Amino acid sequence: MATASVANHDTAAHDHHDHEHHDNFVTKYIFTQDHKMIGKQYLLTGMFWALIGGFLSILFRLQLGFPEMDMSFLRPLLGGWIDETGALDPTFYLALVTMHGTIMVFFVLTAGLSGTFSNYLIPLQIGARDMASGFMNMLSYWFFFVSGVIMFISLFLKTGPAAGGWVVYPPLSALEQAIPGSGLGMTLWLIAMTFFIASSLLGGINYITTVINLRTKGMSFSRLPLTIWAFFLTAIIGLLSFPVLFAAALLLVFDRSFGTSFYLSDIYIGGEALPNTGGSPVLYQHLFWFLGHPEVYIVLLPALGITSEVIATNSRKPIFGYKAMIISMLGITILSFIVWAHHMFVSGMNPFLGSIFMFLTLIIAVPSAVKVFNYLTTLWRGNLIFTPAMLFSIGLVSFFISGGLTGIFLGNSAIDIQLHDTYFVVAHFHLVMGSASFFGLMAGVYHWFPKMFGRMMDARLGYVHFWLTFVGVYLVFFPMHYIGIAGFPRRYYSWTNFEFANMYTDLNMFVSVAAIITFVAQFIFIFNFFYSMYRGRKATLNPWRSNTLEWTTPLYPGHGNWPGEIPTVYRWPYDYSKPGAEEDFIPQTVPLSATPESNLPHEQELVKLELEIMKEDEEVLVANESRHQ
Amino acid sequence: MYGFLIGVGVLLLLSIIWMVYRIQTLVSVVKGSDKKVASGSNKINAILFLVFLVGGGALMFWYSIKEFDNYQLPIASEHGAVTDQLFWVTMAVTGSVFLITHILLFIFPYKYQYDEKRKASFYPDNNKLEIIWTIVPGIVLAGLVISGWMAWSDITAPAPEEAHVVEIMGYQFAWEVRYPGTDNVLGDYDYRLITASNSHGIDFTDKNSIDDFSSPVVVIPKGEPVLFKIRARDVLHSVFAPHMRLKMDAVPGMPTRFWFVPTKTTAEMREELGDPEFQYEIACTEVCGRGHFSMRKIIEVIEPEAYQKWMAEQKSFIQMNPSLAEGLPAETKELAEIELNK
Numbered sequence: 026m027a028t029a030s031v032a033n034h035d036t037a038a039h040d041h042h043d044h045e046h047h048d049n050f051v052t053k054y055i056f057t058q059d060h061k062m063i064g065k066q067y068l069l070t071g072m073f074w075a076l077i078g079g080f081l082s083i084l085f086r087l088q089l090g091f092p093e094m095d096m097s098f099l100r101p102l103l104g105g106w107i108d109e110t111g112a113l114d115p116t117f118y119l120a121l122v123t124m125h126g127t128i129m130v131f132f133v134l135t136a137g138l139s140g141t142f143s144n145y146l147i148p149l150q151i152g153a154r155d156m157a158s159g160f161m162n163m164l165s166y167w168f169f170f171v172s173g174v175i176m177f178i179s180l181f182l183k184t185g186p187a188a189g190g191w192v193v194y195p196p197l198s199a200l201e202q203a204i205p206g207s208g209l210g211m212t213l214w215l216i217a218m219t220f221f222i223a224s225s226l227l228g229g230i231n232y233i234t235t236v237i238n239l240r241t242k243g244m245s246f247s248r249l250p251l252t253i254w255a256f257f258l259t260a261i262i263g264l265l266s267f268p269v270l271f272a273a274a275l276l277l278v279f280d281r282s283f284g285t286s287f288y289l290s291d292i293y294i295g296g297e298a299l300p301n302t303g304g305s306p307v308l309y310q311h312l313f314w315f316l317g318h319p320e321v322y323i324v325l326l327p328a329l330g331i332t333s334e335v336i337a338t339n340s341r342k343p344i345f346g347y348k349a350m351i352i353s354m355l356g357i358t359i360l361s362f363i364v365w366a367h368h369m370f371v372s373g374m375n376p377f378l379g380s381i382f383m384f385l386t387l388i389i390a391v392p393s394a395v396k397v398f399n400y401l402t403t404l405w406r407g408n409l410i411f412t413p414a415m416l417f418s419i420g421l422v423s424f425f426i427s428g429g430l431t432g433i434f435l436g437n438s439a440i441d442i443q444l445h446d447t448y449f450v451v452a453h454f455h456l457v458m459g460s461a462s463f464f465g466l467m468a469g470v471y472h473w474f475p476k477m478f479g480r481m482m483d484a485r486l487g488y489v490h491f492w493l494t495f496v497g498v499y500l501v502f503f504p505m506h507y508i509g510i511a512g513f514p515r516r517y518y519s520w521t522n523f524e525f526a527n528m529y530t531d532l533n534m535f536v537s538v539a540a541i542i543t544f545v546a547q548f549i550f551i552f553n554f555f556y557s558m559y560r561g562r563k564a565t566l567n568p569w570r571s572n573t574l575e576w577t578t579p580l581y582p583g584h585g586n587w588p589g590e591i592p593t594v595y596r597w598p599y600d601y602s603k604p605g606a607e608e609d610f611i612p613q614t615v616p617l618s619a620t621p622e623s624n625l626p627h628e629q630e631l632v633k634l635e636l637e638i639m640k641e642d643e644e645v646l647v648a649n650e651s652r653h654q
Numbered sequence: 655m656y657g658f659l660i661g662v663g664v665l666l667l668l669s670i671i672w673m674v675y676r677i678q679t680l681v682s683v684v685k686g687s688d689k690k691v692a693s694g695s696n697k698i699n700a701i702l703f704l705v706f707l708v709g710g711g712a713l714m715f716w717y718s719i720k721e722f723d724n725y726q727l728p729i730a731s732e733h734g735a736v737t738d739q740l741f742w743v744t745m746a747v748t749g750s751v752f753l754i755t756h757i758l759l760f761i762f763p764y765k766y767q768y769d770e771k772r773k774a775s776f777y778p779d780n781n782k783l784e785i786i787w788t789i790v791p792g793i794v795l796a797g798l799v800i801s802g803w804m805a806w807s808d809i810t811a812p813a814p815e816e817a818h819v820v821e822i823m824g825y826q827f828a829w830e831v832r833y834p835g836t837d838n839v840l841g842d843y844d845y846r847l848i849t850a851s852n853s854h855g856i857d858f859t860d861k862n863s864i865d866d867f868s869s870p871v872v873v874i875p876k877g878e879p880v881l882f883k884i885r886a887r888d889v890l891h892s893v894f895a896p897h898m899r900l901k902m903d904a905v906p907g908m909p910t911r912f913w914f915v916p917t918k919t920t921a922e923m924r925e926e927l928g929d930p931e932f933q934y935e936i937a938c939t940e941v942c943g944r945g946h947f948s949m950r951k952i953i954e955v956i957e958p959e960a961y962q963k964w965m966a967e968q969k970s971f972i973q974m975n976p977s978l979a980e981g982l983p984a985e986t987k988e989l990a991e992i993e994l995n996k
Contacts, residue, residue: 115944115945115947116943116944119941119943119944119946189941190941194890194940194941196888196889196890196906197889197890197941197942197943200888200889203826203888203889203942203943204943204944289906289907290906290907290908291845291906291907292845292887292888292889292906292907293825293845293846293848293855293887293888294826294887294888294889298845298846298848302907303907304907305907305908306890306905306906306907306908307905307908340766340774341768341773341774342774342775342776342777343776343777343778344778345777345778345779345780346778346779346780346783346784347778347779348779349779349784371892371901371902371903372903372905373902373903373905373908373910376806376807376810379806379810380803380806380807383799383802383803383806384799384803387795387796387798387799388795390791390795391788391791391792391795394787394791395784395787395788395791397755398783398787399784401755401758401759401762402777402783404758404759404762404763404766405758405762405766405777406766406774406775406777407762407766407774407775408766408768408769408772408773408774409696409700409762409763409766409767409768410691410692410696410768411692411695411696411699411700411763411767411768416699419703419759419763422759423756423759426751426752426755426756426759427752430748430751430752431748433744433747433748433795433798434741434744434745434748437740437744437798437799437802438802438803438806439736439737439740439802439803439805439806439809440737440740440741440744440802442737442809442899442900442901443734443737443738443741443896443899443901445901445939446892446894446901446939446940447939483675483679484693484695485675485678485679485695486675488695488698488699492702495706496706499710503714504717507717507718507721507724507725508725510725510726511724511725511726511727512727512894512896514894514937514938514939514947515939515941516941516946516947517946517947518946518947519947520947522947522948522950523935523937523950524931524932524933524935525727525896525897525935525937526937528724529724570691599778601774601776602773602774602775602776603776604776609773609774
């Protein structure tokens with residue numbers, strides 16, 4: 026077995042050397058099959074979409090914070106959606122909310138986060154030349170790109186983009202009579218999502234295959250960095266749940282275009298009774314949330330994986346409870362599939378189901394709690410270096426706690442009766458999945474930028490970016506808890522129609538101002554990113570003095586990652602500050618036999634075995650060399 | 655002119671920031687601090703975490719206490735008292751976890767900031783600890799779940815026989831209300847029967863529908879069980895009565911229900927709040943289109959005696975519009991005529 030894998034790597038290396046010379050602009054930057062470039066493509070596309078998604082939220086925050094404002098100055102951009110008096114159109118308000126959600130959840134936090142780092146890090150951290158199928162990987166990006174183009178076009182339709190909320194519940198999303206966005210806008214939404222699902226599946230299959238099959242010698246599952254564990258489990262969740270969203274969308278397409286009645290029944294609209302009977306809107310909700318809830322973990326797990334890596338490295342300490350972290354993630358993965366109906370406590374489904382899903386939902390809080398305690402213990406008695414990535418990771422843990430705890434309210438069906446679809450929910454998921462995942466994304470960019478572009482990002486700008494964003498996010502989303510407890514419903518264009526909600530105009534204004542400042546602060550990052558790409562300080566090979574394999578590649582790794590042999594792995598990735606060792610880190614490629622001074626008793630026993638294996642390898646290598654000559 | 659001046663000002667500001675940034679970078683290169691593992695910024699960031707902890711914490715406590723009466727809506731139903739109590743118990747539990755974890759999360763960065771002379775302690779795992787902090791949250795959560803489950807079961811149990819029935823139907827963009835009349839049984843309906851004069855689609859061949867009537871506001875008695883039968887005519891809506899702690903989706907093709915016991919009349923609540931204008935309200939909480947934010951309905955809670963009196967005064971659909979009785983089969987026609995002659 027060992028012989029075979031070494032031989033394979035050897036020939037692969039030679040193949041890739043040949044390829045490199047034939048790369049032209051198109052194959053290197055556009056239709057590339059190099060996982061590193063595909064990762065960067067995902068990152069840049071994700072950043073583009075994050076700016077669009079963020080900008081849309083600023084538009085509706087203007088409406089919510091300053092309902093009296095004259096928005097005529099936006100007319101060059103929004104045209105007819107601003108009426109003669111300078112007010113935003115209420116239908117377009119819903120479209121803005123819908124597109125903000127869709128873009129952020131799918132394009133930014135799924136593709137931009139998981140797509141970027143799964144692609145970029147999996148081969149580098151497990152010691153592989155590339156993904157299992159470079160071609161499928163390329164397809165995955167370009168399906169995502171097409172999906173984005175279609176969604177982007179839908180923003181400019183005369184009838185507007187989809188406007189039924191990012192969950193696009195039928196009948197609203199099925200009937201053009203109900204809202205204009207459910208016409209062509211919704212059709213494009215469905216087509217775009219179909220491409221997106223195909224893209225996710227192509228990517229996911231690749232991630233799973235690569236992690237299982239292409240790990241380098243010695244890289245057992247129990248030596249995988251937690252990032253890889255997170256990406257691996259994320260891919261499994263995606264692979265099992267995205268097809269269900271596809272099924273839901275397909276049935277919706279049938280209802281919209283071919284007169285079926287999967288979701289439609291007993292509808293009288295626009296002065297006529299529709300012929301559909303026997304369908305159930307609740308069926309759609311079940312199907313949607315069967316993806317929709319795992320989706321939360323699809324965006325969150327990669328962020329948690331990145332954080333584990335960054336916190337361990339910059340605490341100069343092993344991550345506390347490596348095995349417990351893996352078991353928690355496994356637990357979250359499995360449980361994520363059986364909690365979906367907690368989004369539907371008051372949807373009219375059988376209350377008995379509500380009881381079951383309440384029990385299951387609150388179980389999932391346990392592994393999440395374990396993860397938080399493990400992060401805290403990792404920080405405890407560490408030697409903390411506050412790189413921007415470390416700051417964002419600590420910020421993530423804070424959001425994960427704040428947003429996670431409010432989940433305990435919402436997962437309790439009795440309490441959820443009042444809080445469901447209020448701003449409490451908005452506060453909850455923006456903290457726990459939106460901001461936490463976004464901070465994971467940022468931590469990842471700051472941490473792996475030197476590997477991606479061979480240069481350092483400016484740390485000071487990173488600090489400013491972090492503090493503005495961290496404080497900003499709390500100022501935006503923390504007040505929403507109060508608004509939510511007061512019962513303010515979501516997706517409201519204005520609250521002045523109701524006495525119970527005719528207050529907190531000051532707080533809403535405050536939230537909007539905070540949102541604008543936070544959004545503007547992101548341009549510090551954009552500047553830092555592009556400026557550092559060309560003019561940043563040259564990076565050293567291992568700037569964070571980290572243990573994982575990606576830092577053993579050259580400064581500008583070519584297609585194939587390592588110019589010579591792929592390094593062999595001899596230890597887990599978290600040997601930081603090991604007692605007896607001279608440096609405060611021991612990379613995974615350092616054999617145990619080379620560090621007798623710091624080996625733990627059980628490791629000392631492994632040394633003998635390790636030496637035997639190394640000797641065998643040596644022989645194989647010599648044999649190979651002689652064959653080539 | 656102002657636009658031009660503002661533009662120049664912004665440009666100036668940006669170029670100053672740019673200069674400061676460049677000078678900073680060059681100074682740090684000269685000092686060699688970019689070669690160090692952790693520069694002076696490490697300490698600043700550590701201190702900022704403490705500042706954030708204290709500042710953010712103070713802001714949170716100050717606002718939570720100051721605004722309590724504003725965001726805590728008065729309760730006007732029996733089960734509302736239960737769910738609110740659950741809410742505040744959960745708040746106490748999660749609030750303490752929130753505080754403890756955040757104090758640790760922000761104090762550790764200060765306490766354990768980088769020091770060249772120190773080495774972090776190698777502490778990779780401790781199974782005992784892991785087991786403790788798996789089991790303890792498990793037990794706490796079990797407590798919360800079980801109390802929540804008991805409340806949920808009570809709330810969603812079938813309504814008592816004698817509950818006063820009110821049908822609430824959502825459509826774009828309003829609610830319509832139907833009462834079952836003296837027999838306390840709502841007549842059948844079919845969405846295909848909806849016309850301009852029969853917006854509920856009531857089937858008047860069903861004799862239970864003869865005495866059904868409508869009302870512009872939802873009138874219900876205090877202290878007696880009330881059953882909302884909820885349905886939708888076009889898209890999803892959701893009945894949300896914040897003071898009643900009541901929420902249930904209105905689904906086309908699938909009637910839903912929610913029963914509760916109101917505990918305070920509108921008049922009592924007005925007195926309690928010192929607000930003579932106060933009204934109980936229903937809002938829509940499931941996005942339903944352009945007018946989603948304007949689906950307001952008023953609930954009026956009155957004393958049971960006044961409720962009986964009010965019921966007796968109401969005019970049925972047939973009385974309001976005798977043409978509805980036209981073309982009915984003989985048996986129901988007779989009932990309709992009796993109703994008309996009341």
